[in-house]
Amino acid sequence: MSRDRFERGLLRVLRPVVILALFLATAFPFLYMVTLSVRDIQELILDPGSIWPERFTLDTYVDVLTKQGFLTFMRNSAIVAVASVAVTLLISIPGAYAVARLRFFGRRQVHFLFLAVYLFPAIVLAIPLFVLFTMLGLRGSLASLILVYIAQTVPVTVYMLRNYFETVPRSVEEAAAIDGCTRLSTIWRVVLPLSKPALMATGLYAFMIAWNEFLFALLFLVEKRESWTVSLGLSQLAGSIEIPTTVLMAGSVVLTLPIVIVFFASERLLTEGLTAGAEKG
Amino acid sequence: MSRTPARTLRQQEGRAGLSLISPTLVITLVVVVLPLLWAIMLAFQDARLINIRRTGIFGHYTLENFGYVVSEPGFWSSLVNTLVYTVAGTGLSIVIGLVAALALRDRFRGRTLVRASILIPYVAPVVAVAFLWETMLNPQYGIVNTWLREPIAFLTQAKGEFLGVQVPVALLTVIAFEAWRYFPFAFLFILARLQALPGELDEAAVVDGATPTQRFRYVIMPQLWRTVALLAVLRFVFTFTKFDDVYLLTGGGAGTEVVSVRVYNFLTSRDDIGAAAAQALVLAVFLVVFLAIYLRFFAGGEREQR
Numbered sequence: 001m002s003r004d005r006f007e008r009g010l011l012r013v014l015r016p017v018v019i020l021a022l023f024l025a026t027a028f029p030f031l032y033m034v035t036l037s038v039r040d041i042q043e044l045i046l047d048p049g050s051i052w053p054e055r056f057t058l059d060t061y062v063d064v065l066t067k068q069g070f071l072t073f074m075r076n077s078a079i080v081a082v083a084s085v086a087v088t089l090l091i092s093i094p095g096a097y098a099v100a101r102l103r104f105f106g107r108r109q110v111h112f113l114f115l116a117v118y119l120f121p122a123i124v125l126a127i128p129l130f131v132l133f134t135m136l137g138l139r140g141s142l143a144s145l146i147l148v149y150i151a152q153t154v155p156v157t158v159y160m161l162r163n164y165f166e167t168v169p170r171s172v173e174e175a176a177a178i179d180g181c182t183r184l185s186t187i188w189r190v191v192l193p194l195s196k197p198a199l200m201a202t203g204l205y206a207f208m209i210a211w212n213e214f215l216f217a218l219l220f221l222v223e224k225r226e227s228w229t230v231s232l233g234l235s236q237l238a239g240s241i242e243i244p245t246t247v248l249m250a251g252s253v254v255l256t257l258p259i260v261i262v263f264f265a266s267e268r269l270l271t272e273g274l275t276a277g278a279e280k281g
Numbered sequence: 282m283s284r285t286p287a288r289t290l291r292q293q294e295g296r297a298g299l300s301l302i303s304p305t306l307v308i309t310l311v312v313v314v315l316p317l318l319w320a321i322m323l324a325f326q327d328a329r330l331i332n333i334r335r336t337g338i339f340g341h342y343t344l345e346n347f348g349y350v351v352s353e354p355g356f357w358s359s360l361v362n363t364l365v366y367t368v369a370g371t372g373l374s375i376v377i378g379l380v381a382a383l384a385l386r387d388r389f390r391g392r393t394l395v396r397a398s399i400l401i402p403y404v405a406p407v408v409a410v411a412f413l414w415e416t417m418l419n420p421q422y423g424i425v426n427t428w429l430r431e432p433i434a435f436l437t438q439a440k441g442e443f444l445g446v447q448v449p450v451a452l453l454t455v456i457a458f459e460a461w462r463y464f465p466f467a468f469l470f471i472l473a474r475l476q477a478l479p480g481e482l483d484e485a486a487v488v489d490g491a492t493p494t495q496r497f498r499y500v501i502m503p504q505l506w507r508t509v510a511l512l513a514v515l516r517f518v519f520t521f522t523k524f525d526d527v528y529l530l531t532g533g534g535a536g537t538e539v540v541s542v543r544v545y546n547f548l549t550s551r552d553d554i555g556a557a558a559a560q561a562l563v564l565a566v567f568l569v570v571f572l573a574i575y576l577r578f579f580a581g582g583e584r585e586q587r
Contacts, residue, residue: 004492011493018384019395025461027398030405032424033413049427095305103291104298110306117313119515121522121568123541124561128316128323131554134330151312154305183297212406214525219549231408235529238412245416252409263404264397 030256037061037253041244060250068243070251072226073233077211080142080229084149084210085203092154092202096161097187101173114155122152122215130219140224145217149210157202164198165191204266211259230255324558346559355538356560360567362452363521363539370459371516375509377460378467383497385468386475403465411529414458439536451535455527459520467512474508475501514572521568540564 032051036044037060039053064070099110129148130139138144168191176186192199217232228236234251237243325342350356381399385392402410417423418435426432433441433450441450478501486496524541527533533542540560547557 004490007493015384018380019389022381022384023395023398026402026465029410029413029417030401032417033409036416044422048422048424051424091304091308094301098298098301102294102298102301104295104302107298110302113306113309117309119518120313120317121518121541121561121565123522123524123544124320124565125313125316127544127548127554127558127561128320129312130548131323131328131330132316132319147308147312151308154308158305208404212408214406214408214529215545231406234412235408238415245422248412249416252412256405256409259404259406260401263400 033249033252033256036246037249039246041246044246060244060247061254063247064251064254068233068237068247068251069225069228070230070233070254073228073230074254076142076227077229077231080146080149081207081210083142083146084153085206087146087150088153088157088206089199089203091150092157092161093187093192093199095154095158096165097191099158100162100165101170111159114159117152117155118159126215126219129216133220139220140227141220142227145220145229146210148216148220149206149213153206153209157206160202160205161195161198164195168194200266204262207262208259320558321562323554324562326555328554328558330552330554346555347563350556350560350563355543356540359538359540359543362537363541363564364571365452366456366459366527366537366539367517367520369456370463370520371513373456373460374463374516375467375512377464378469378512379471379505379509381464381468382471382475385472399468400465402462407462407525408529410462411458411526414530418454436531437535449536451531451537455530455537458526458530459523462526463516463520466516470508470512471505474505478504514575517575518568518572521571522564 035051035053038056038058040055040057040059043050043054065074098104099107133139133144172190172194173186176190181189211229212231213229214231214235217229218235221227221229221232222236230251234248234255237251238248324346325344327341327343327345385396385399415436417425418433420426420432420434420437423432425435435454436451438450440447442448482500482504483496486500491499522541523539524545527537527539528542528545531537533539533546541564544557544561544564547553547560551557
C-alpha cells in the first residue's frame with residue numbers, strides 16, 4: 001500500500017510539472033515570435049535576453065508587408081490555397097460519394113491507391129514534376145503549384161469525406177430519389193447539407209497543405225519573386241543580412257496567424273457540428 | 282431502388298460510380314502515378330535538363346547513375362544520418378506524445394488552453410517554426426544562448442563536447458526540432474485512443490490494488506500498443522523522406538545531411554536528374570526494406586502479446 005501511496009504522491013507532483021513544461025515548450029516560442037516582431041532590431045542586439053519589448057513598434061509589419069513584398073506573397077498564397085480548396089472539394093465530393101455509395105468496377109482497389117499516395121514521399125515525386133514543368137515552361141506559374149497540391153490532397157480528402165458520407169442514412173437519399181431528384185441533385189440538396197462539418201474539415205486540410213507547403217513552391221517558383229508564396233518568401237529572405245530579424249519575425253507572424261486562426265475557428269465549428277448531429281439521434 | 286435486382290440498374294450504378302470517381306483517378310494518374318513511372322525511367326538514363334528531350338521510353342538505359350550515387354563519399358553517411366534522424370525523431374515524438382496524452386487525460390482547469398498550445402507546433406507552417414528556432418538558437422542574439430554560460434552554435438556546429446562526451450550538436454538539434462514539431466501528432470492519436478478506453482478495466486485494477494505504474498504497464502499500455510505501432514509506421518515513413526525540416530534548419534550542413542536534401546542538391550545545383558532520381562529510388566527502397574524489417578519484428582511481437 002505504501003508503494004501505491006508513494007506513486008500517487010509522486011504523480012500528483014509530476015503531473016502539473018509535466019503539463020507546465022509542455023505548455024512552456026509549445027507556447028513560449030510563439031509568444032517570443034510575437035514579442036520579437038513588435039520591437040526594433042537595435043533593442044534585440046543590445047539586450048538579446050529580454051522577453052518583453054521596451055517600446056512597441058508596428059513599423060516591422062509595415063516594412064515586411066510593403067517593402068519586402070509580403071502583401072504580394074500573401075495574395076499568391078491566398079490564390080493558391082483558395083483555388084486548391086475549391087478544386088479539391090469539387091473533385092473529391094463526387095469521388096467520395098461514388099466510393100461510399102455506388103458499386104463500380106475497381107472500387108476496392110481505389111483505397112490502395114489512396115493509401116499509396118498518402119504515404120508517398122514528395123521528394124521522389126518532385127524530380128519528374130520539376131523536369132516536366134521545366135520542359136513545358138510552366139515553372140513560375142501558380143497554376144502548376146495548384147495542380148500538384150490538388151493531386152496530393154484529393155486522395156486523402158476523398159477518404160475523409162467517404163467516411164462521413166457513409167454515415168448519411170440511405171433512407172434520406174431514397175426519399176429524395178422518390179421525390180424526383182437525380183443522383184447529382186441528391187448529392188447537392190441532401191448529402192452536402194448534411195455533411196457540412198466534414199466539408200469544413202476537408203476544406204481546412206486542403207487549405208493547410210496549400211498554405212504551409214514548401215518543397216514544391218521552392219522548386220517551381222524560386223526564380224520568380226513576384227509569384228512567391230509566403231512560406232517561400234520567408235525562407236528566401238531569412239538568409240539575407242540586410243533585412244532585420246525583427247522584420248522577418250513579423251513576416252513569420254503573418255505566415256503563421258492565418259493558419260492558427262483557421263485551425264482553431266474550425267475546430268470549434270467541427271465539435272459543434274458533431275454534437276448537433278448527436279442531439280438529433 | 283437498390284433492392285431491385287435489375288441488371289441494367291446495376292450497370293447504370295457502375296457507370297455513374299466510374300464517372301464520379303474519374304476526376305480523382307485522372308488527376309492522381311497524371312500528377313502522381315505517371316510521373317513516378319517516369320522518375321524510375323529517368324533513374325536508369327543519363328538525364329540532365331539540357332539533354333532531357335533526347336531521353337525517352339526507348340532511350341539508352343544504364344545502371345551508371347546507381348553506381349555513381351552509391352560510390353559518392355557523402356551518400357552512406359547521409360543514409361546513416363537519415364536513419365538516426367528518423368528513428369530518434371520518431372521515437373522521441375511518440376514518447377513525448379504519450380506522456381502529454383497521459384498528463385492531459387483527466388480534466389483540469391485550463392486544459393483547453395494547454396491542449397491548444399500543444400497543437401500549435403504541428404499546425405504552424407514549417408518555414409515559420411524553422412525560422413523561429415534559428416532565431417532562438419542564434420549564437421549572437423538568440424534568447425536560448427543568453428541563458429547559457431557559453432553560447433552554442435546549435436545549428437552550425439557538427440561536433441561538440443557535452444559532459445566530456447563528443448556529441449553531434451546540429452544533428453541532435455534537428456532531432457529535437459523533429460520531436461517538438463511532431464509530438465502533437467502522436468498526442469492527438471494517443472489521447473483519442475485513451476479517451477475511448479473503457480473505464481471498467483482501470484477501475485477493476487484500482488480495486489485489485491494496482492499502483493499507478495502497474496496500471497499503466499498492465500492495463501493501459503496493452504490497449505495502446507496498436508495505436509503506438511501505427512504511429513511508429515506513419516512517423517517513420519514521413520520522417521525518412523522528409524526534406525523541409527533539415528533543409529530549412531541547417532541546409533544539410535554541419536553533419537545533418539539527409540538523403541532527401543542530397544536529392545534536392547543533385548536536382549537543382551548539380552543539374553543531374555538521373556542521379557537525383559536514382560538516389561530518390563535508393564531512398565525509397567531502403568524505406569521499404571526498413572519497413573519490412575519493422576513489420577516483421579512487430580508482427581512477431583504482437584503474437585507474443587496474445
